[in-house]
Amino acid sequence: MVSDTAKHNKIIGAVLIVLLFAVAVKSLTVGKYPLSFEKILDGDEMQKKVFYTLRLSRTAVAVIGGAVLGICGFVYQTVFRNPLASPDIIGVSSGASLGAAVGILWLGNAAAITVSAFAGAVLAVCLALLLSSSDKTGKKSTIVLAGIAVHALAQTALMCLKITADPERELASIEYWIMGSLADVTAGKIGANLIICTIITVILLLLHRQTILLSADEGEAKMLGVSVGKIRLAVLLLATLAVSAVVSITGLISFTGLLAPHISRLITKSNRIATMIFSGLIGGILLCGADICARSAAQTELPVSIFTSLIGVPLLIILALKGRNVQ
Numbered sequence: 001m002v003s004d005t006a007k008h009n010k011i012i013g014a015v016l017i018v019l020l021f022a023v024a025v026k027s028l029t030v031g032k033y034p035l036s037f038e039k040i041l042d043g044d045e046m047q048k049k050v051f052y053t054l055r056l057s058r059t060a061v062a063v064i065g066g067a068v069l070g071i072c073g074f075v076y077q078t079v080f081r082n083p084l085a086s087p088d089i090i091g092v093s094s095g096a097s098l099g100a101a102v103g104i105l106w107l108g109n110a111a112a113i114t115v116s117a118f119a120g121a122v123l124a125v126c127l128a129l130l131l132s133s134s135d136k137t138g139k140k141s142t143i144v145l146a147g148i149a150v151h152a153l154a155q156t157a158l159m160c161l162k163i164t165a166d167p168e169r170e171l172a173s174i175e176y177w178i179m180g181s182l183a184d185v186t187a188g189k190i191g192a193n194l195i196i197c198t199i200i201t202v203i204l205l206l207l208h209r210q211t212i213l214l215s216a217d218e219g220e221a222k223m224l225g226v227s228v229g230k231i232r233l234a235v236l237l238l239a240t241l242a243v244s245a246v247v248s249i250t251g252l253i254s255f256t257g258l259l260a261p262h263i264s265r266l267i268t269k270s271n272r273i274a275t276m277i278f279s280g281l282i283g284g285i286l287l288c289g290a291d292i293c294a295r296s297a298a299q300t301e302l303p304v305s306i307f308t309s310l311i312g313v314p315l316l317i318i319l320a321l322k323g324r325n326v327q
Contacts, residue, residue: 009268009274012267012268016278016281016282016285017281019285020281023284023285023288023292024288026292027055027058028055028056029055030292030295030296031054031055031295033050035050035055052187053187053188054186056187057185057187057189058182059288060190061194061249062182062284063288064194065250065284065287066285066287066288067280067281067284068242068243069087069243069246069253069256069257069260069287070256070261070280070281070282070284070286071239071242071279072204072243073087073256073258073261073283074260074264074275075204075235075236076236076257078211078214078215078271079211079214079235079236080143083262085143086257087243088151088255088258090143090146090151091124091148091149092121092240092243093243093252093254093257095120095127095150095154096120096124096243096247097154097158097247097251098120098157099116099117099119099121099123099244100113100116100117101158101161103115104170104173105161105164105165114192114193117244117245117247117248118240118241121243121244121247122237122244124150124151124154127146127150128143128147128149129146132146158174158178161174162175178251178252179251179252180253180303180304180305181250182291182304185250189249193245193249196241196242197246200241200242201242203238204238204239204242204276205277207235208276210231210235211235212276213226214235253287253308254305254308255305255308255311255313255315256283256290256312258312258315258316259282259283259286259308259311259312259315260282261275262315264276286311287304289307290304290307293307294306
């Protein structure tokens, strides 16, 4: 049985990697300026500039950012033991967007905006945890309700900031964060963020055993050698930093962190390391595919979240109705 499961996971993993590669290659060719790999190899300067500065960086953000959101969604759902917990549902993404908006208005440079986005995300997580801790019933829905409240609060604060923003410069940037788009991604804007995301993803994968044990009873996790409080705080902060690094580039991307872990569990029928890895691969496929649709579905580019939401909203409704538990 174990060998059959491992063989099944290897096959599925290979299929997902091939699919992710195919979507990434397609992403490189989609856009208003037609690219030819033959001309790029021949040294055409304009082709090379568009490819390396715009297309390659945008595809890298879509693949890595989607993978980060998928893995972090797995982490949130596992740690909170709630199938509806995800970066956008529990308020992390909106908190990061609010922090980024504050950075746009009063700080200005890209590094400060990233730090501000992280601060907003951490504040959102802390507030959601504080609100949920007041409920002693132990219901899994409490953190989701707290996250919805934090999300609403962050959105209200964003509206207030939009009123005070300069319509010609700052307001457009804030709208970018709210809608979510990869349109402004360039090679010069993503280096530090992608490095942060890559390092954190590796650390979270190395902590997969401890993270998965957090979904068990707290007493059982302690008996198995897990320092529950420290590990929970560490993985939540790491996941929050990674999400904020993505959101500071892309703006608010809805449902990727919710969808990817659930699709992964449908494939693996478990909550193990393979599920975590598949969540990242599926997240990359979802975000990269949604970005391709955003560029090609209409004459003008559409927000990415439109396409992730078209899949995410029906799934969220189904999960709410069925009340599914994390396996």
